[in-house]
Amino acid sequence: MSRTTLQNCGRCGLCLSACPVYKVLKEEHASPRARLKLIQAYKNKTLPTSPVLQELVSKCLMCGRCAAMCPSGINHYGKFMEMRREMAAAHGDKIEIRSLVFMLAREYRLRAAAGVARIGRGLLPASFQKKSRLGNIPLDRFPRFPGKPLRETLPEEIPPQGTERGTVVYFTGCATNHLFADTGHASVRVLTAMGYRVRIPEGQTCCALPMLFHGAADQAGNSIQTNIQALGAAEDDPILVDCATCGAALKKEYPLLCDTLHLDSDVVAGIAARVSHITPFVLDHMDELDFPAADTALKVTSHTPCHRKHGFGGEDVVARLLKQTPGVDYRPAPDAEECCGGGGTFFYEYPEISKKMVDKKVASARTTGADIWVTDCPVCRINLAGNLDGESSMRVIHPLELIDMQLGRS
Amino acid sequence: MKENIKQEFMEVVGKDRSLHRTEELSCYAYDAFVAEAMPDLVLFPKTTQEVSAIMKTASRYKVPVTGRGAGTSICGAPVPARHGVVVCFSKMDEIIEVNTRDRYVIVQPGVVNGDLQRALAPFGFFYPPDPGSMEVSTIGGNVAQNAGGLRCLKYGVTADYVLGMKVVLASGKAVRFGSRNVKDVTGYRISELFCGSEGTLGLMTEVTLKVVPLPETTRTLMVTFNHLDDTAKSVSDIIGAGIIPTAMELLDKMTMNAIEDSANLGLPRNAAGSLLIEVDGVKEACDREIEKIIQKVRDNHAADIQVAETKPEQDRLWTARRSAYGVFAKLAPDIVTEDVTVPVSKVPEMIRNIEAIAEKHDLTMGVLAHAGDGNMHPLAPTDRTDKDHWRRVELAFKEIFEAAAALGGTLSGEHGIGIAKAPYLGLVMDKDSIEFMSVIKKAVDPDNLLNPGKFV
Numbered sequence A: 001m002s003r004t005t006l007q008n009c010g011r012c013g014l015c016l017s018a019c020p021v022y023k024v025l026k027e028e029h030a031s032p033r034a035r036l037k038l039i040q041a042y043k044n045k046t047l048p049t050s051p052v053l054q055e056l057v058s059k060c061l062m063c064g065r066c067a068a069m070c071p072s073g074i075n076h077y078g079k080f081m082e083m084r085r086e087m088a089a090a091h092g093d094k095i096e097i098r099s100l101v102f103m104l105a106r107e108y109r110l111r112a113a114a115g116v117a118r119i120g121r122g123l124l125p126a127s128f129q130k131k132s133r134l135g136n137i138p139l140d141r142f143p144r145f146p147g148k149p150l151r152e153t154l155p156e157e158i159p160p161q162g163t164e165r166g167t168v169v170y171f172t173g174c175a176t177n178h179l180f181a182d183t184g185h186a187s188v189r190v191l192t193a194m195g196y197r198v199r200i201p202e203g204q205t206c207c208a209l210p211m212l213f214h215g216a217a218d219q220a221g222n223s224i225q226t227n228i229q230a231l232g233a234a235e236d237d238p239i240l241v242d243c244a245t246c247g248a249a250l251k252k253e254y255p256l257l258c259d260t261l262h263l264d265s266d267v268v269a270g271i272a273a274r275v276s277h278i279t280p281f282v283l284d285h286m287d288e289l290d291f292p293a294a295d296t297a298l299k300v301t302s303h304t305p306c307h308r309k310h311g312f313g314g315e316d317v318v319a320r321l322l323k324q325t326p327g328v329d330y331r332p333a334p335d336a337e338e339c340c341g342g343g344g345t346f347f348y349e350y351p352e353i354s355k356k357m358v359d360k361k362v363a364s365a366r367t368t369g370a371d372i373w374v375t376d377c378p379v380c381r382i383n384l385a386g387n388l389d390g391e392s393s394m395r396v397i398h399p400l401e402l403i404d405m406q407l408g409r410s
Numbered sequence B: 001m002k003e004n005i006k007q008e009f010m011e012v013v014g015k016d017r018s019l020h021r022t023e024e025l026s027c028y029a030y031d032a033f034v035a036e037a038m039p040d041l042v043l044f045p046k047t048t049q050e051v052s053a054i055m056k057t058a059s060r061y062k063v064p065v066t067g068r069g070a071g072t073s074i075c076g077a078p079v080p081a082r083h084g085v086v087v088c089f090s091k092m093d094e095i096i097e098v099n100t101r102d103r104y105v106i107v108q109p110g111v112v113n114g115d116l117q118r119a120l121a122p123f124g125f126f127y128p129p130d131p132g133s134m135e136v137s138t139i140g141g142n143v144a145q146n147a148g149g150l151r152c153l154k155y156g157v158t159a160d161y162v163l164g165m166k167v168v169l170a171s172g173k174a175v176r177f178g179s180r181n182v183k184d185v186t187g188y189r190i191s192e193l194f195c196g197s198e199g200t201l202g203l204m205t206e207v208t209l210k211v212v213p214l215p216e217t218t219r220t221l222m223v224t225f226n227h228l229d230d231t232a233k234s235v236s237d238i239i240g241a242g243i244i245p246t247a248m249e250l251l252d253k254m255t256m257n258a259i260e261d262s263a264n265l266g267l268p269r270n271a272a273g274s275l276l277i278e279v280d281g282v283k284e285a286c287d288r289e290i291e292k293i294i295q296k297v298r299d300n301h302a303a304d305i306q307v308a309e310t311k312p313e314q315d316r317l318w319t320a321r322r323s324a325y326g327v328f329a330k331l332a333p334d335i336v337t338e339d340v341t342v343p344v345s346k347v348p349e350m351i352r353n354i355e356a357i358a359e360k361h362d363l364t365m366g367v368l369a370h371a372g373d374g375n376m377h378p379l380a381p382t383d384r385t386d387k388d389h390w391r392r393v394e395l396a397f398k399e400i401f402e403a404a405a406a407l408g409g410t411l412s413g414e415h416g417i418g419i420a421k422a423p424y425l426g427l428v429m430d431k432d433s434i435e436f437m438s439v440i441k442k443a444v445d446p447d448n449l450l451n452p453g454k455f456v
């Protein structure tokens, strides 16, 4: 018996209990086990490629819960990713999704061309704008695009306040750059307050993970090369991401793509080793922050993004961060760790499933009585905020924005 | 299946709840056993009326019908061996009534065991059968397979909790057996016959279950022994002293070493076996029982005793047992496990038999056993694409079945027969007893429409 063969799915079914899509639909053909079975059948050539096959494999949040649960140690993520790439190459993607992917791919070219104002609005393809909803989210609850992308409003290097402790490299990702500039500014303020010099390398671009999910391999290849150039310089400063998906791309996906894209595997491994998520990074350095005394406490609850949980340690760092932040009355929601149904473009492609999931989250966040809901993933944030109804006074922000607020309180 | 017949079936539940495309159908061809068979159609009913209409159509056209819950069976029970229609109950998942005053619940068959536990907990109640698949598997599946679990030693198996049910027969007629009463000797106890019937007698559409109050506390300890016989002696001495623990889990030497190789929990590598024992009940009673258990295992030369004083310690003791399956599953591309059962006093002998059989066929096998009830799980990592290895595994399991039968044991304690063990039925049942099951089957399902191709 060879020890080198990859693990096979034993069909035990345990991963079904972890899968948010299965839990809503209660259909085996929407389960991780079925996806593996279909991929196997396709590989063994017992099932030909088809749009139905593509749909079944893609009705997935890529949340990683199945792999975390699997006793056999199956790498669902890698298998799903590869299959999605192949299926999208064979059958294309929905037109709207394709244009979104195209816009992300073009970002760096547009930036290079400079002078293109309102790039954010350009991110929203025309086909989206015609409808009044984007998937499960009403358009007017979609985040407004700031006039200028974050990186155009900040210098490439920001000096620390007080004694210098070191340098960190900030990989801003598309969402913070184009949608949530506030997160970016807050992160820079918190990091410099800790005594870090913050470098935001020019030339960084979309991490390319969304393109990979949707099979746009060529465009992804270009973006990846660009990022490696921007980040790969021979230094060992930590690279911080505020989006777990970007983090997963730099840490896990790039190393897997070395062969296909002819990347220098040493450089890529070097980058991967330096990547940290900003939330655990700040948690580890909390004692370097000086919070002014607060006499009132903010009521805060949290949502754990799947990609941070399954990509950057299983424990809930946000909960720990909130407990250590002065002036915060942390009110955990019982389902804080459940998936919100955002999942990249899942909320757009499968709005009914996504809606069921997010409504549950909103209802239970409400019962905590919190005024602020923190989550450290831009897609979760769009999805959660987009599904709060107009009446609600609750605000959804990145935990770094909360830390920044508390630092600035007097 | 002819197109017009398919259409007729699909009209019963509507297009949204029917599957007919190959890609989708192939996801209902399997469970956790190796054998697969494609259905022609998958239907997701939501009401008894729909199930009844499906069966009426099936009996009109003589189409085989196989029920399915979450598909976690390990013996091929929900695999549609003769094709036809798979009726998937996963969307029939409503808890109809929780009545803790009269200590029963009424559920639809698709309710997940774990969800039922969560619904009962706020009332201070629980439903004792706890198969390893409980976070996925459905009550319908649990009843059809007469599922067990870790706490069976004290609390019994599924059949001990089924008070009544609504069933759609092969003809499409819906009938009711049993009642909501814990005591009920009105006529044949037919509900119990359905426990373990694996969908061959009818399709359950509603089940009434007995529930019990949650114990005040649980206490856990782990004991290691240098001789296997001492584990069995301890088990019988503990039970003999009037203590019925909820669980008495035995890990053999091979299993403990495999766990140590991967997880480093500090298990003794030279011990012959260890017992994980848990008691529950009123706090003072549990403390007294723990004391008595310690005394009994000491009398039986326990090499090491660890008593958990806190919840995290309790979890730590359980880690070894919980991780065992995963550890073996990761040793090779595939894993096979069985669940032969022998009288409690024969457990050490059976473990030695399994060790000898594994050695004879040059296989790595670990043994987990519910030592309190003699139910054993030999675990064999393997690679199905390696023909020679796979053949040796099959041979070894055949010999394990024979060895269990020779000790007065049985083929399956909790997984069921399905396709997996149908060929071995003759080892533990004589011809006339098997024939009696066929007589019952023929009487209720003369056209053999319900889950055909299985053990009866």
Ligand code: SF4
Residues within 6 Å of the ligand: A008, A009, A010, A011, A012, A013, A014, A015, A016, A032, A033, A036, A069, A070, A071, A072, A073, A074
């Ligand atoms: S948990 Fe792992 S082995 Fe079990 S069905 Fe899922 S993927 Fe397969």
Ligand code: SF4
Residues within 6 Å of the ligand: A018, A019, A020, A021, A022, A031, A032, A035, A059, A060, A061, A062, A063, A064, A065, A066, A067, A076
């Ligand atoms: S990644 Fe998430 S949504 Fe996709 S199959 Fe796994 S558990 Fe389900």
